[in-house]
Amino acid sequence: MSWFSCKGACAGSDPTSDTVKVDLASLAAEKENEKPASHQNKMQEEAATAEVKRAEEEQRKEQECRQAEEQAKKRREEEQAARIREEKAAAERRAAEEAARVAAEKARQEQERLEAQRVAEEKARQEREAAEQAAIEAQRLEEERAAQEQLNQWCKANGFADMSFKKKSFLSGARFPLHEAVAKKNEEMVGLLIRFGADTSAKNSSGKTALELAQKMNKNGSMDAVIAKLQ
Numbered sequence: 001m002s003w004f005s006c007k008g009a010c011a012g013s014d015p016t017s018d019t020v021k022v023d024l025a026s027l028a029a030e031k032e033n034e035k036p037a038s039h040q041n042k043m044q045e046e047a048a049t050a051e052v053k054r055a056e057e058e059q060r061k062e063q064e065c066r067q068a069e070e071q072a073k074k075r076r077e078e079e080q081a082a083r084i085r086e087e088k089a090a091a092e093r094r095a096a097e098e099a100a101r102v103a104a105e106k107a108r109q110e111q112e113r114l115e116a117q118r119v120a121e122e123k124a125r126q127e128r129e130a131a132e133q134a135a136i137e138a139q140r141l142e143e144e145r146a147a148q149e150q151l152n153q154w155c156k157a158n159g160f161a162d163m164s165f166k167k168k169s170f171l172s173g174a175r176f177p178l179h180e181a182v183a184k185k186n187e188e189m190v191g192l193l194i195r196f197g198a199d200t201s202a203k204n205s206s207g208k209t210a211l212e213l214a215q216k217m218n219k220n221g222s223m224d225a226v227i228a229k230l231q
Contacts, residue, residue, distance in 0.1 A: 151193065151196060154181075154186075158180050160176075162177075163177045163178075163196060163198050165177065175204050176198070176204065178190065178199070178200065178210040179208075181210075182213050182217070182226060182230075183213065183217070185223065185226065187225050187226050187229065190226050190229050194229055200230060210230055211230040214226045
């Protein structure tokens with residue numbers, strides 16, 4: 001402990017009465033107390049700063065995490081959208097392919113139907129033509145038969161066994177059915193005889209062919225039609 005004395009600015013000190021007691025131990029203790037307090041504040045400040053930095057770091061990490069999650073979510077959404085588009089495009093392609101296949105199948109079936117119809121129509125046409133031709137042929141044969149029958153009856157009625165038969169008589173000499181038809185001016189029978197192959201070059205007993213006989217008999221064109229058939 002130290003002693004200080006001061007009674008006034010101009011007065012001298014009295015070591016006996018003018019003294020102040022100072023506790024040096026207390027002062028030293030106060031100084032010792034001040035040092036730890038300052039150190040504690042510094043530590044608190046450092047702790048607070050570290051806490052702030054930790055909070056900022058956590059906030060930064062949370063923000064990065066959120067950003068990463070958002071980016072991942074965005075990628076998932078984009079991938080899902082791309083997958084949906086691909087699935088839709090694939091479905092559209094399959095639908096288009098199926099539609100094309102169905103159209104091609106319908107076209108093929110229609111082509112087959114048209115071909116079958118054409119074949120059926122062609123067959124029906126051929127059958128109609130064959131039937132018509134058969135009917136025409138049947139009619140021709142019937143007309144041929146009737147004409148042949150008519151010719152045979154005429155030959156028999158006029159004394160000829162057939163159209164090639166040569167009949168001889170004392171008065172009229174040798175005659176053929178064709179000459180007989182000319183002599184009787186039977187234009188129809190002349191035509192039938194020629195039609196069935198009567199010999200137009202055959203000559204009667206007078207040495208005349210049927211044409212020559214018709215020309216001899218022709219008066220004022222009365223035998224023109226018969227002559228036309230014989231020429």
